[in-house]
Amino acid sequence: xxxxxxxxxxxxxxxxxxxxxxxxxxxxxxxxxxxxxxxxxxxxxxxxxxxxxxxxxxxxxxxxxxxxxxxxxxxxxxxxxxxxxxxxxxxxxxxxxxxxxxxxxxxxxxx
Amino acid sequence: xxxxxxxxxxxxxxxxxxxxxxxxxxxxxxxxxxxxxxxxxxxxxxxxxxxxxxxxxxxxxxxxxxxxxxxxxxxxxxxxxxxxxxxxxxxxxxxxxxxxxxxxxxxxxxxxxxxx
Numbered sequence: 001x002x003x004x005x006x007x008x009x010x011x012x013x014x015x016x017x018x019x020x021x022x023x024x025x026x027x028x029x030x031x032x033x034x035x036x037x038x039x040x041x042x043x044x045x046x047x048x049x050x051x052x053x054x055x056x057x058x059x060x061x062x063x064x065x066x067x068x069x070x071x072x073x074x075x076x077x078x079x080x081x082x083x084x085x086x087x088x089x090x091x092x093x094x095x096x097x098x099x100x101x102x103x104x105x106x107x108x109x110x111x
Numbered sequence: 112x113x114x115x116x117x118x119x120x121x122x123x124x125x126x127x128x129x130x131x132x133x134x135x136x137x138x139x140x141x142x143x144x145x146x147x148x149x150x151x152x153x154x155x156x157x158x159x160x161x162x163x164x165x166x167x168x169x170x171x172x173x174x175x176x177x178x179x180x181x182x183x184x185x186x187x188x189x190x191x192x193x194x195x196x197x198x199x200x201x202x203x204x205x206x207x208x209x210x211x212x213x214x215x216x217x218x219x220x221x222x223x224x225x226x227x
Contacts, residue, residue, distance in 0.1 A: 032214055034214075034215060034216075036216075042220075043202055043218040043219060043220055043221050044154070044202075044204075044216075044218050045218070046215050046216065046217065049215055088153075088154065090216070092214045096142075096161045096162075096164065098144070098156065098159040098167055099144070099206075099214055099216060100156070101146075101153065101154045101156070102153070103152075103153035104153055104154075
């Protein structure tokens with residue numbers, strides 16, 4: 001079982017719709033969770049961090065964490081073509097252990 | 112402030128040559144990571160430095176790869192006797208613990224390595 005699992009996609013959504021990106025992780029003791037956005041040919045960029053169960057909103061982005069289900073998601077409201085990118089989920093087990101990345105989900109927002 | 116910088120941005124080398132890739136992390140960041148990303152693929156972890164602790168080298172693909180971090184700041188990734196399969200973008204990231212459970216990573220622009 002991979003430590004951090006994501007569907008590679010592509011996930012296609014029409015402009016203005018809600019995009020839902022999902023991630024599961026295997027280490028039940030994980031403490032920190034991150035979403036990165038990577039445009040083609042660019043390096044990953046941190047867009048959201050979440051540490052506690054529940055929702056965290058930042059503009060059009062909402063991160064959701066459910067530690068009991070070992071599940072973290074990212075919702076993008078009012079999706080725009082500029083949101084088209086690969087979204088990477090990352091998990092830190094805690095302490096000084098390394099962060100582990102999922103393979104990423106490619107999102108395509110169709111105008 | 113200044114972000115993570117990497118040099119060179121592009122490197123073309125002949126098979127069998129050695130290469131050195133440099134990473135300058137964000138000032139004060141205690142953790143530094145190296146990743147490799149082949150075209151269309153995910154991030155492949157290579158090595159992780161945290162403060163003065165022994166580095167986590169579990170991702171290095173072979174003994175041709177090595178890395179060091181001098182003075183807790185600048186890091187150099189060295190690939191000896193390069194092979195064509197080493198061609199990829201090499202990404203460096205740094206982070207600083209802002210709390211007990213915070214490890215937000217900030218990435219450099221990467222070095223694109225092409226082995227001919």
